[in-house]
Amino acid sequence: MPAPGNAGAAASTPGRRVPGRYRRGLTLAGAVAFAVILAVSGLGDGAEHTLASLRMAVGQVPASGRVAIVEIDAESLRALPRWPWPRRYYAAAVDRLAAAGAEAIAFDVDVSAASTAADDRIFATALHAAGGAVILPTFRQAGSHDSGRWIDSLPLPAFRRSSFLAAVNIFPDPDGAVRAYPRGVRIDGSARPSIAVMLVGGGGGDQRSFPIDYAIDPDTIPRISFIDLVSGRIDPATLRGKRVLIGATAIELGDRYAVPRHGIVPGVLIQALAAETLMRHGVPVSPGAVPAMLLALLVLIATSNRGRRMRAIVWVAAIVGLIAGAGMLHARGIDVEIVPALGLLLAAAAGRFAFTLLDELEQRRFVDRESGLPNRAALERAAPAYPDTVVTIARLDRFNEIAAALGGPGGAHIIAEIAGRIVRVLETPVYRIEPGVIGWLARPLDGDDAQHGHFAGLLAVIGQTLEVAGTRIDIRPTFGVAQPSDGAIDAQVAGALMAAQRARAKAAPWGRFMADDGQQERRQMALLGEFSEALASGAIWVAYQPKFGLAENRVIGAEALVRWRHPERGPIPPDDFIPLIETEGRARELTCHVLDHALADLSAWLPGRPDLVVAVNLSAMLLQEAGLKDLVGDALARHGVPPANLTLELTESAIIANAADAACRLAELRELGVKLSIDDYGTGQSTLSYLRQVPASELKIDKCFVRCIVDNPHDRLLVRSTIDLAHALDMTVVAEGVEDAACLDALRLIGCDVIQGWHTGKPMPADEFAATIGCTSSRLAA
Numbered sequence: 001m002p003a004p005g006n007a008g009a010a011a012s013t014p015g016r017r018v019p020g021r022y023r024r025g026l027t028l029a030g031a032v033a034f035a036v037i038l039a040v041s042g043l044g045d046g047a048e049h050t051l052a053s054l055r056m057a058v059g060q061v062p063a064s065g066r067v068a069i070v071e072i073d074a075e076s077l078r079a080l081p082r083w084p085w086p087r088r089y090y091a092a093a094v095d096r097l098a099a100a101g102a103e104a105i106a107f108d109v110d111v112s113a114a115s116t117a118a119d120d121r122i123f124a125t126a127l128h129a130a131g132g133a134v135i136l137p138t139f140r141q142a143g144s145h146d147s148g149r150w151i152d153s154l155p156l157p158a159f160r161r162s163s164f165l166a167a168v169n170i171f172p173d174p175d176g177a178v179r180a181y182p183r184g185v186r187i188d189g190s191a192r193p194s195i196a197v198m199l200v201g202g203g204g205g206d207q208r209s210f211p212i213d214y215a216i217d218p219d220t221i222p223r224i225s226f227i228d229l230v231s232g233r234i235d236p237a238t239l240r241g242k243r244v245l246i247g248a249t250a251i252e253l254g255d256r257y258a259v260p261r262h263g264i265v266p267g268v269l270i271q272a273l274a275a276e277t278l279m280r281h282g283v284p285v286s287p288g289a290v291p292a293m294l295l296a297l298l299v300l301i302a303t304s305n306r307g308r309r310m311r312a313i314v315w316v317a318a319i320v321g322l323i324a325g326a327g328m329l330h331a332r333g334i335d336v337e338i339v340p341a342l343g344l345l346l347a348a349a350a351g352r353f354a355f356t357l358l359d360e361l362e363q364r365r366f367v368d369r370e371s372g373l374p375n376r377a378a379l380e381r382a383a384p385a386y387p388d389t390v391v392t393i394a395r396l397d398r399f400n401e402i403a404a405a406l407g408g409p410g411g412a413h414i415i416a417e418i419a420g421r422i423v424r425v426l427e428t429p430v431y432r433i434e435p436g437v438i439g440w441l442a443r444p445l446d447g448d449d450a451q452h453g454h455f456a457g458l459l460a461v462i463g464q465t466l467e468v469a470g471t472r473i474d475i476r477p478t479f480g481v482a483q484p485s486d487g488a489i490d491a492q493v494a495g496a497l498m499a500a501q502r503a504r505a506k507a508a509p510w511g512r513f514m515a516d517d518g519q520q521e522r523r524q525m526a527l528l529g530e531f532s533e534a535l536a537s538g539a540i541w542v543a544y545q546p547k548f549g550l551a552e553n554r555v556i557g558a559e560a561l562v563r564w565r566h567p568e569r570g571p572i573p574p575d576d577f578i579p580l581i582e583t584e585g586r587a588r589e590l591t592c593h594v595l596d597h598a599l600a601d602l603s604a605w606l607p608g609r610p611d612l613v614v615a616v617n618l619s620a621m622l623l624q625e626a627g628l629k630d631l632v633g634d635a636l637a638r639h640g641v642p643p644a645n646l647t648l649e650l651t652e653s654a655i656i657a658n659a660a661d662a663a664c665r666l667a668e669l670r671e672l673g674v675k676l677s678i679d680d681y682g683t684g685q686s687t688l689s690y691l692r693q694v695p696a697s698e699l700k701i702d703k704c705f706v707r708c709i710v711d712n713p714h715d716r717l718l719v720r721s722t723i724d725l726a727h728a729l730d731m732t733v734v735a736e737g738v739e740d741a742a743c744l745d746a747l748r749l750i751g752c753d754v755i756q757g758w759h760t761g762k763p764m765p766a767d768e769f770a771a772t773i774g775c776t777s778s779r780l781a782a
Contacts, residue, residue, distance in 0.1 A: 024304050027351035032297065035344035039289040044339035049179065051338065053260045055327045056215035067199070067275045068222040068242045069268055070097075071249040072109070076227040083253075087111070087119035090246075091126035092230045097244055098130045100236035106135040106199050108168050108247030108255075108268045112153040120158060127162040135198050136160070137168040138187045152188040166198035170257060170267055171209075177258045180209035181274040183283070196274035199243045202283075210284045211335045212270065213277040214261050221272050223249075245272050281333025292322055292341035300348050311352070315345055368432040370412035373419055376493065379431040379439060383489040389441040390484050391492040394418070394462065394477035395500040399436025402475060406468055411435065413468045414475065421461050433493060437500075444484055448512075455479045455510045478503050479510035527577050528584055530566075535593050540564050542597040544769040546761035547615070547734065550748050555773050557613035559649070559756065560598035561763050562590065587619035592631065599639040599646070601766045606645065608775040615647040615677060622665075623650070629668040636674075643673030647698060651679045670695040677734070681722065699726040703737020703757070709750075710742045720750040727751070 038044035070093065080089060090107070097105050114120060127134050136155040154165065167185035172178050183206045184193045193202060226246070228234050247268025248255050255267040277284065299318045303311045322338045322345075329336055366378040374382075379391070396418070403411025419430040419438050426440065433439045445451045459477065466473045480500025482492035495513035503511030534540045543563050549556035564572040581590050595616050602614045622628050636643055648669060650662075666676060677698035701722055709716040719735070726733045735747050738757030747755055761772060 023355050027348055027355070028300055028304070030351055031300065031344050031347035034347040035289075035293055035296075035340040038343045039293070039337070039340040044337075044343060045173075047342075048337055048339040049177075049260065051323065051326070052179075052211075052330075052335075053214070055330055056213070056261055059215045059327055059331055060217055061215055061280075062220040063216050063218070063272075063276050064279050065220070065222060066241070066243060066279060067272050068224060068239065068244050069249075069272050070224050070226050070229055070244055070246040071268075072226050072247065072253065074250045074252075075225050077250050077252070079227040079231075084115070087115050087123040089226075089230060091119075091123045093226065093246060094123075094126040094130050094134060096229050096232070096234075096236075097239060098133060100234075100238075101240035102133070102242050102244045104135065104199055104243045105130065105133055106166065106195050106243070106245050106271075107137055108195065108245060108271055109137065110139075110153065111136055111155045111159055114156060120156065124158045124162065127159055130162070132162065132164070134163040135166045135195060136163045137195060138165045138185075138192050139167060139169050140185065140187050154188055164198060165192055166195040167192040168195050168267070168271065170270055172257060177260060178270055179211060179260060181212050181270070181277070182207060182209045194274070195245075196271050196278060199245065199271075199275045200278045202278065210277070211286060212259075212274050213280060213284070213330075214259060214273065215330070216273055216276045216280065218262060218265065218269055218273060221269070221276070243275065245275075247271065284333045284335055286335045286337075289337035289340040292326075292336055292338045293344055296322070296341040296344040299345070308352075308356075312349075315349055319345055370409065371415045371419070371432050373416065373430060373432040373438070375431060376433045376439075379433070379441070379493070380489045382429070383441060383492075386441050388443055390444050391439055391482040391489065391496045392442045393433055393437055393439035393480045393493070393496040393500055394422070395480065395497070395504065396436045396438075397476045397478060397504065399475070402473060403435070406471065406473075408469075410468050414466060414473065417466055417468075418462055418475075418477070421464075422458070425458060425461050433497070437497065439493065439496065444481070451481065451510065451512070459509060478508075481510065481512045483513050527572070528580060528586075531577075531581065531586065531589075534564060534566075535589065539566065540590075540593065541765070542594055542601070543763035543765060544601075544614070545756060545763040546769065546772060547613075547754050547756050548760040549754050550744075550752060555761070556611065556754065557615065557647070558769055559615045560594055560617075562594050562617075563763070582619055582621055585621070587621040588625070591616075591619050591622055592635075595632070595635050596639075599635055599641050601770075602645060603639040603641050605770060605773065605775045606641065609773055610645075612773065613645050613647055613675070615649050617679070618648045618650050620651065623662045625665075628665050629672055632669065632674060633672055636672075644675065647675040647677050649677040649679040649700070666695050680736075696731060698732045698734060700734040700736055700756075706735045706737045706743065706747070706757075707739065709746050716746065716750070719747075719752075723751050 077083065090109070090111075094105060111123075127136075136159055138152070138154045140150050140152045142150060154160070155163070167182070167187055169182065169185045170178055171180070171182060173180075181196060182194050183197050183202075184191050186192070186207065191207060222238070222242070224234055224239075245268050247266065249266040249268060256264050257267060257270060259265055259270065296318060299314060303314045306314070319342060322341055326336055326338045366374060366381065368375040383389070383391070396414070399411065399414070402414065406414075415432055415436075415438060419432070422428075422430050422438070422440065426442070428440050428442065430438050430440050445454055458479070462477055466475060478500045480496040480498070480503065482496040482499070499511035499513040503509065531540075541563055543561045544558035545561060546555040547557045547559060548554070562574060562578070564574075564577055566572050578590070581587055598614050598616050602612065605612055622631075625631075632646075632648070633643075636646065650666075669676060675698060676694070676696040677700055678694065678696045679700045680702045681699050699722070701719055705715055705719050705722075709719050723733045732753045733751075734754040734756055735752050736756050738744055738747065738755040738759045740759055743757075744755055744759060761769075764772070
């Protein structure tokens, strides 16, 4: 049978995956786009700031000690309570600092407005005496909230003649934190250098900003209280050669800003940290995000064809390297943005992970986890590509029992081994349809003979003994072939499964699903759906076939037989619905229904015929239930029927199939006092030891042996030997299928005890049976 695929597909998932090179291209393009968005939109600024803060915390360094702050602090304001202070105090500070040998003196205090003429004159004289060592502040500010006008503030002309001017403006980021410092600010038409730039000897009109190095510990910057300075309580030697900033640190004077790592700090401290930054690094260089992005891109390109493990190691190393490298560059005054580069690597990793996850999800959806074979969903997806094929399946007999006995992965090993054998023979992908079922697509063969020969050859290969975990296993498959159809593939799968199931029931090696099978299946499904309603409405009812005692020469009992009178289809044969009910696990409902009705009728007949015995067929499924004794006992008690008046019939095949459970259940029923009967004797696999072990009091010989005993000496001998054997075991013998007087006489002659058949009475409703035995059914009359 030609194969639609190749053997390698047996352990892979048929799919429509994106090819690897396209995956790599899509991942790289998406990652680059994400990195560019981070770089140009500012979305990565928060992460960049966080990393910068971490770098600064790890690489914290002390200040140089060359910049000192004279604080206008709370102690100074208490000592000099009048604010604004008279400028003679500033003059005194300049004189003290100049005398101590300070290299430069910078004021971060507004001196743009006139005070008293005397104080302004004293301050101007002090500035002149300092010989150009003083830097005074200039700044610009908004005129009003919505005016759009700016006001530039400069020191008084008398102060400018003996001092340098520098900008003190500080510009927070949108989130309110101050991270960068301007080299200069355009004020009054001129580009003024910032005070920190001027303090360290810089100049020029460059208005670009540089990042402040908050790795410098602000607590290590020397700080002197203004009142201690002007009161002469400071050793002048501590100020010699220092660059001094005079500014407010008292909370009530404002001028405070948020900064990374240190929270809210005075503006003069930011000026000092900016000066320390310049002294430590010179003007820091900020090349932006491009260099790091290019490096990350090279890493991605270099590892695109590497294995997953190697790629992960290199990418993690690259991320760690970027973070560590940024820290080392920062220590050298180079602040590179790395978040877009990290985003590039992480986005690429996320893209790779997404494709891997999709593969795993596809694996879970289309591959059987236990055996590694493609599953039913994979078959249904692959089938449309092969329209000239049909679904063929192999159902492994007793698979569940064997798998349970082996335990662990034993069942999966069996499936994988048999699938491998099929692949080697047919060279086609094999799929696991159900736990004990595998299937494949094959072109249909012409005629049953060709199909039979094909499966015979396949069975010779598959049916060879397997060895799993040291255990040799002989497992046989039953094949099912779907009918070619343009319909959905799941319908073909269902048809092939049904064909195999029916073939197994007939002990045939294979079966073919036909259109009529589908109609029959739908009819059975409809019956199953109507089952509960039929029980409730009385459409399922109980008929009684008389059992005639040859010694008594009268009816001594009856067998209760279930019947279904369908409102549309008419009478439905028991063989059409009883196996269906049992297969679907609803045998208990049916048995309870029949038992309840039979005992109710029997309780009405017993007053007139206390010797009457009614037999009820017991489903083999109930032999597995531990509560069977209670079920029967409760029913007897509910209707007031003595246990001796009830016989439970079981087929010998049902008893043998459930030998362990059956022995326990039958012993319990005998303890209850009910009689047990072996039905259809001779059609199973009974042995003498089996008959001796079963606690039955009655043996029913199947009709296939009874019908021909008049004309067939061989059958007559078999029946007679069975009767003798049963009598030797103290069992009553019932012959089924007696249809004429000659058969009755023959059975009487060879010692049969009871007969049952159309000759003595067909199955009939309860009221007719009551009339036959001369009883009135009080239950029916009521």
